[in-house]
Structures are given as structure tokens and as C-alpha cells.
Amino acid sequence: MRISELSRATGVPVATIKFYLREGLVPEGVRTSPNQAQYDDAHVQRLRLVRALVGVGGLSIAATREVLGHIDEPAQPTLDLLGAAHQAVAPELPDDVDVTPAVALVRRWGWSSCVDPVEGTSGDGIDLGVAGLAVALAALDDAGFVVEPDRMDTYAEAMMRVARAEIDDLPTETPSAAVRYVVLGTVLVEPVLLALRRLAQREASVARFPPAAPHV
Amino acid sequence: MRISELSRATGVPVATIKFYLREGLVPEGVRTSPNQAQYDDAHVQRLRLVRALVGVGGLSIAATREVLGHIDEPAQPTLDLLGAAHQAVAPELPDDVDVTPAVALVRRWGWSSCVDPVEGTSGDGIDLGVAGLAVALAALDDAGFVVEPDRMDTYAEAMMRVARAEIDDLPTETPSAAVRYVVLGTVLVEPVLLALRRLAQREASVARFPPAAPHV
DNA sequence: ATTATTAGATAGTGCTACTGTCCGTTGTCA
DNA sequence: TGACAACGGACAGTAGCACTATCTAATAAT
DSSP states (O other), rough: OOOHHHHHTTTTTTTHHHHHHHTTSSSSEEEEEETTOOOOOOHHHHHHHHHHHTTTTOOOHHHHHHHHHHHHHHOOTSSSSSHHHHHHHHHHOOOOOOHHHHHHHHHHTHHHHSSOTTTOOOHHHHHHHHHHHHHHHHHHHHHHHHOOOOHHHHHHHHHHHHHHHHHHHHHHSOHHHHHHHHHHHHHHHHHHHHHHHHHHEEEEEEHHHOSOOOHH | OOOHHHHHTTTOHHHHHHHHHHHHOOOOOOOEEEEEEOHHHHHHHHHHHHHHHHHTTTTHHHHHHHHHHHHOOOOOTTHHHHHHHHHHHHOOOOOOOOOOHHHHHHHHHHHHHSSSOOSSSSSSEEEEEEEEHHHHHHHHHTEEEEEEOHHHHHHHHHHHHHHHHHHOOOOOOOOHHHHHHHHHHHHHHHHHHHHHHHHHHHHHHHHSSSSSSSOO
């Protein structure tokens, strides 16, 4: 398969494929001559994966490269894989956040692993996930938006259900399967969850305010 | 309060405040002379709100302006407010998506409002929320990532719990309170949910793979 | 009186994700 | 065999976005 066919098969412009090749997001084809190369189905899939990550996944090129790196070389699948995946995906955080509200919540839920980090964890100082929560909570606060504690509990319980289902289904046969599952699951399921929340809000709204009286 | 004090009170550079003024995200101060104006606490709060929306909320300037517009003029709080909020926040979608898988899922859950739109709804053609779900599912598919149907059910149920809690708590006294609640709740709770998911994943991972044997 | 600050206008910056152009080489079809 | 499209590779250019810097004339502070 030549580059133009690869382009046609994926809908990605040739110039963009070249760009991804330069950036190392897509492996080079097999050279048949100094200026010709052959691509195959693996390239098609890889290209689709890249588009999913930078498109719906919202990752930058650099973050995409990092994520793909983990998938390509599933080095220590049992050693803090989640941490690596989250690190690659998380937006970078300011370092002057007040984490006490986040820590208090996490403590209340008994999520001890997040606040009393375990060995083998990328626990350089404060936990990345807790910091992320702290930033999100600070934004709510800055906006003057109050979330009642028991609704935070509802959120936590709902996300714990989600997480348990995900961790229970984690494939343990192959290391690379586990890595792929965690990394892609982290990135690509997020938009699914957000989309579902919106649909569910609409449904719940109609249930509470039945039409006739038009809904909110 | 002069603009430099407003800057000091919020940590936002003067040049940026001027920019937001130009863009109409922050209202002008009260003029005391052709080239002087006074700002007050309302400006401080507004500025914090703007920073929360464009920062953690991840909104563009244009989307922020639209969201603020809804908050400033809560015109028809009962008329498809959710739709407006979602529209302002949702990333723009390609129009060549296959919505059948999304529609099938939504049908299976009996979320009829999403697929048989109600009167008073911004239902121009296919539902915006369903389209968002369709795009997210297509990305998963392109990446070769399979989500089992019963896990989709878990996701749907979890998000329905979330949504019900949110709609139940919706303030009905003031129209403007309802609008503010819906709009900010849509935008600013998303990062909270995602942060919680990450923490819950870590916790669930430690629960399933107890340390000693280091966790995933 | 001097110095700092202001509103407003306009231009510029830094970043990111591509996109376009050129070159010399190679495949392909007539 | 010759014309012509497609190729890889290098590099410059572009578009959009969220600011940021500079300037001017007027006003405030000391």
C-alpha cells in the first residue's frame, strides 16, 4: 500500500501522514527503494488510533506520542501503569493549589491509596490524581458554585462503580493487552462518560418536568 | 477599585483584563471620567468565573461568551435550558457520523427523550447529545477498543445516577439560579467527575491487586 | 510638578497542528 | 522509451487562538 492509498483508506491527508511519520506517531513503512515505502493494515489501524487520540481524545501530539510509547513498549505492566497513563493524559497542573479539601474528601471515602501512597507508585510529593481533583474543586469554588457534600458522595460512588467495573474487566493474560486497555480506556472512555451524562441529564430532566410543561 | 487593584485581587494581568473587557466577557466598570473607570466585587467574581471557565473548564473565549450570555440573560429558563448549555459546551462535531450504534444503546436504556425529541427542544435533525455519544463511540471503534455491552450499561447507570442527583437538586426558586446551576454544573463538574474516576481507578486497582504484589 | 496609572487602539507573540512547496528519484502506463 | 504522476524528505509557511506589548493622550497621586 502506498502513502496515497493509506491516505484514502483513512481519510487523513498525505501531508498529515508525513507529519505524523516525522513526529514518530506512525512507524515508517518498509522501504522498497530510497524513496519508496510500503504501508499495510497495521499502518491503517495506527493512523486511526492516532486520529482518535488527538481528535476525540483531545490529546496533544506530545501526549499522544507518550501514550503510544506506553502501548508500544509495555515495559512494567504491573508497576504503576495507571499512574503512567494518567500522567500522560492529565492536563498539566499549577503547583500552588490547596489540596486540603480534596484530601479531606478522599479521606472521607476511605480511598486510602490516594492519600497514603503505596510502594511502587509514582508518588513524587502530592498525588497527581488528588491534585487534579483539587484543581477542579478550586475552579468550582472560584466560580461560586457550591456542590453539597452528599452530592459529592454521589459523584464518588458513581465513579467508583465505573472504576470497579473497569478494573474488574482488566485483561491479565498479556501484559500488552493490559497496557492497551488501561491507556486507551483512560483516554477514550472519558468522552463517552461525558456524553452519557448529558443524555442522562436530558432524560432525568424530562422525567422530572414532564413535557406539556416544557422541560428544562 | 481600579484596574490594577482588580488585577491584584484576582491574579489576572491587567492586559488580560483589558482583553476580556474587549471580548465582552467582563462588563465595563463605571466611568468616572473619559479614561477612568471603577470596578467592584462583582468584577472580581466575574473574572474568577471567566478564569474557571477558560481554565479548568477548557472553554474557548467564544464558548465562554456564549455560556456567560445564558447566565446574564436567563431568558427562558424552562425552555430547553439544558440543550442550550450543552450546545455551548459541546465540542463541534463532524456531521458524517454513524449514529445507529448510539441510537441503539439509548433505545435499549429507554432514554426515549433523546431519540424521540420532545416539543420545545432544540431538535434540529439529530439530537446533539446522541451525536456526541456517536462520535465518542466511533473513536473507541477506530482505536480498536471494544467495550462490552454490559459495561456500557454500567456506564449508563452510573451517569444516570449522577444526572438524577443533579436534576433533583436543581433550584427552582429563581430562574436565574436554575440557569446558573445548569450551565456551570455542565461545564465545571466534568473535570471533577474525571478526576474522581482516576482516583477511583487507582483505589479499585489497589483493592484488586493488593500491594506487596505491586499494583497496576 | 512630577510621576504613575488609566482607557483605548493596534500590533505583535508564542504555541500548536498541520499544510504547501520544492527537489531529485522512482513507478507506471502508452 | 518517454511522458507524467507519485514518492520521500526537507523546510518554510499558515491559521487559529489566547493572550501580551506598545503607544497615546488624559487623569490621578504625591
